[in-house]
Amino acid sequence: MDCSSFLDISLNLNTNNLDRSFPEKLPKKELKVSTSADLKRKWMVKDESASELREELNRVNSENKKLTEMLATVYEKYYALQHHLEKLQSRRQSPETDQFEQPTKRRKQDSDESLSLPNGFSSGKTYNSSSNEDHHHDPKNQLLSCKRAVTDSFDKAKISTVYVSAVCSDTSLTVKDGYQWRKYGQKVTRDNPSPRAYFRCSFAPSCPVKKKVQRSAEDPSILVATYEGTHNHLGPNASEGDATSQVGSRTVTLEMVHGGHSLALEKNERETMQEVLVQQMASSLTKDSKFTAALAAAISGRLMEQSRT
DNA sequence: CGTATTTGACCTGCGC
């Protein structure tokens, strides 16, 4: 697998050069025309700015098209990687799967990790625990549960498992996913020597999402993050994380980290990822006063143009 | 000084 490849999208929506076409910059005196020569000159100026706007619109359109293509490419690569991983997992699953089965009994609670969700989150089971629990807690089979999480996620989206390769020497149980988390506990579990860290979304209590992060017992270089619930606020915080939205600078960056290199294999975030991206872009555009002003200028310019013809 | 993290104590559910 080509895990070292970075997936990096950068949108540079620079609207600075739109300022010149913003109507406020046009001298108001020109609206008071007394002679036909002045009138002609005025319309020439308007035509000029209209054509500039048209050019700008074309430019933005083509940029938009390029970005869409880039996004499609990124998704294509992402799904290819995911497909590849699943292949590897199914190979790994093969005969020795049974030997990893834990002889000890599993507590029923283990399988119902969603039961204690706060803030009115349903205590109902959000995923099929009976078939899932052994894989979920047996590190030897965590990768299998990862695959299972994909299939289960479509109807039980409350819980997802993310596998992130990390530097072994790095003892911090942090999985950068763009959201801000507040650690509220750490525990050593029975079947894994490395401690499990408990995090709540920093938007809590309004956001009920929690995550547990623990190194895989089988492969300490892999961090296993289990997410519970869904965020009820806009995506990744702009100030931190690998998926960032820097509204002020009109730059939206998404990065999927893979180990010292980068790859976060978010399984059931597939659908929400696109949504988050769109939200980020929309957010960064709508919060950009220059962009909205330029857009308004372009639209009003078009309207004026139409009213003339 | 405010905020985040750490960590031991406590709570809860389950199996025996």
Add this chain to the structure above:
DNA sequence: GCGCAGGTCAAATACG
């Protein structure tokens, strides 16, 4: 009822 294990709380501590 007791013990175990996972999850959470909250006081203490660290950090910027």
